[in-house]
Amino acid sequence: MRFFVTCPKGIEQLLEQELSALGAESVKQTVAGVYAEGELEMAYRICLWSRLANRVLLQLCEAEVETADQLYALVQTVDWLEHLRPSGTFCVDFSGKSNAINNTHFGALKVKDAVVDQVRAATGKRPSVERTGPDLRVNVHLAKGKASVALDLSGDSLHRRGYRQQAGEAPMKENLAAAVLIRAGWPEMGEGTLVLDPMCGSGTLLVEALLMATDTAPGLLRKQFGFSYWPGHQSSLWQQLVAEAEQRRAAGLERCSVRAFGFDADDKVLNKAKHNARQAGVDRFISFRQQELAGLKQPQGIEPGLVITNPPYGERLGEESELMFLYRLFGQLLRAHFVNWRVGVFTGNPELCKVMKLRADKQYRMFxxxxxxxLLMFQVHQREESAETETHKLSDQAQMFENRLRKNLKQMGRWRKKEGITCFRAYDADIPEYSVAVDCYDSMVMVQEYAPPASVDKVKAFERLQDVMKVVQQVFELTPDQVVLKQRKRQSGTDQYNRHDEIGHFFTVEEHGCKLRVNLHDYLDSGLFLDHRPVRRMIQQQAQGKDMLNLFCYTASASVHALVGGAKSTTSVDMSSTYVEWARQNLALNGADPAKHVLIQEDCFKWLSRPRKERFDLIFMDPPTFSNSKRMQDVLDVQRDHVRLIKDAMELLRPGGLLIFSNNYRRFSLDYEALEAFAIRDTTPATLDPDFKRNSRIHCVFEIRHG
Known part of the structure; x- marks a missing residue:
C-alpha cells in the first residue's frame, strides 16, 4: 500500500524520521506531508502511534485531470464497493483546482456523483453523504494538472487525541506541541527529568510530554478512526496492535519518574488543563498551580530540566509592547533562577525574544x-542579577523625557488646583523619541504608546518604553500596578468595544461634581475622553431645565454632566451593549431617575432615520471617525456622513436649541455649503484646556443652531 501522511508545515523532517522508526518503507518528505509504503498494519501503527501526523491517506489512483469529466472518469476507475457498503455514508474532502475546476465545492460534487453513480448502477442502492462521522472519507487533491484519489484512514485529524475536551483562548494543536517537544530534545532527556511550563494555558505541552514519557500511543485515547467502518478493515489485526499499545502504556505509567509543573495566571484555564490531564491519564505526574509569571522560581530540590512554553505573541492575546515587558521579565527570571536549564520558547513573533537577553543556540521554523x-532554544549558563535587583539605567534622552514631564506638571499645576482637575493629560509625544501619551486618572496613570512605524527597531522602541514606565513611576511616585500601558492604533469593526484583558478593574473619578466610572485595563479606551472635558462642562452649564439628546453616547459622561447641571431629561443612544451598560452605571452613580434619563442601545443612523415625536433643547453628537461594526447597517465615515447626521439631528432640535457636533478626525472639513440652512460656529479653540493646547487637532467642535 502507498500512503500520504499529512502534517503541519515545518515538521515534515520529523514526521519522516518518525515513520521510518515505525517501519515504513520508501519514506519521502514533501511540503506538509510524507509519502510512505507498507502493509495495512503500517497504516494502523501510524494511526495509533504517530505523534506528528494529521491524516493517513491510502492512495487509490491518480491521473492527469483538467476537466470535470476527466475527474469523474478517474474516480470511477476505483471499485467503490470494495470500500463502501451500498447503503453506507461517506464524505468528500476536495482540495486544489484547475482551469476548469476552480471551486472546491464543485470538485467535491463531481467526486460524490462518480461514487454514487457507480454504486447505484451496480446495486440499485444509493450511499448518502454525511459530513459528521461518515463510514468513509474520500480525499481528492488536484494540483499541477494531476489528481490523486485516496481513502482517509485516520477519519478525524490525528492531532485530535481525544483528551483535550477543553481549551484556552489560543490553543496549540497536539501534534505541533509534540513536534516542539521533540525539537527541544525532550524524548532524549531521560527518566526523572523535570519539565515546566510557566504559561501553560490548557496544558497541551505538558500532557504531550507525559504521553511521551509514559510510552502512551496517542491513538489509544481516540474512540474512532476512518477505517472503523471500512470493509477492508481487519479488526483482529487492529485489536492486536491496540493490546500491545495498552501493555506498553501500563508499563510506562508504572516506571515513569518524570515530574511536571504547569503554572498560569488564569485559574479558569488551569481548570481546563487539569481536566485535560485527567482525560489523558497523566494528571498524577503534573502539578498545576495558579501563579503570575512574576512568581516563577525553580522548584526546590529539583535538578535542572526543561522549561518549555508557548507564551502569547500576537494581537489576539495582547499588544506587542505589553508583551515585551512579559518576555523581558521571563528572561530576567530565567537568568536568576534557572541556571543550567534548557529553555524552549515557541512563538509567532521571534522579535519579542530579543528582549529576554538570552542567546538562542538553536532555532527551528514551524507553522x-x-x-x-x-522554536528558540536557550541554555541558561550562568547566574546574573536577579529580577529583583536588575536595574535599567536612564539614558540622557530618558532624563530629557523626565524633565519635560515634570515641567508640564508644574505649568498645569495652578490651573488643575483652581479647577479641581484630577483627570488630565500630562504629556503627549512632546519629544519625538518618546511617542506616548501620559494620562492621569486620580491615583492611576495610563501610558498610551502610539504604534511606531515598521522601520523603527522594536528592541530600541521597547527600551524607550522601559524608560517611560520607569520615569512615570518616579515622577508620580506610583507603584508598577498603578501605571497601565496601552498601545494606540486604528480601530476597526468592534475593536473598541472588545475587552482586552480580564481584570475587571473599574474605579470612580470626579469631574466638575460628576462621578464617573473608568477602567484603564479592560478596554482600548478608558471610558472618559479627557479632551472633551470643556465640552462636558459647557453642556453642564447649559442643561438646566432642558431635554438633552446624546448620540454616539459612549459611556454617557456628557449625559451625566447634563444630569448634574439640572437637565429635565436625557436620552442617550449607542449601539454597544457594553457601553450602554457602562452608561447605566454612570447615571445611577449620580442618582439619575431611569424614567427621565433614558438609555437606548441602537445604531444612531437607524434611530435617527425613523420618524420621531420627541424634540430636544440640547443635542450632543460625537461620532467615531470610522466604524465598520457588524452591528451597523452601513459603514460610518464621519467626513462623508456628517451632513446627513447633522441634518437628521437638526430635525429633532427645538427652535432656539443647540446642537454640539464634535469628532476627532484630524483632517475633518465641515461642509458649510451643504449645511447653509443652519447657523454654524466653530468653537474648537474654546474647547481646548491647557493639557491639550499643544495638540490643537485632537478634536473639532461646532455649535449649530437653526438659521
Missing part, C-alpha cells in the same frame, strides 16, 4: 496554523 513561527 502554528497559518502563522510562521519559531
Amino acid at each position: 502554528n496554523g497559518a502563522i510562521p513561527s519559531q
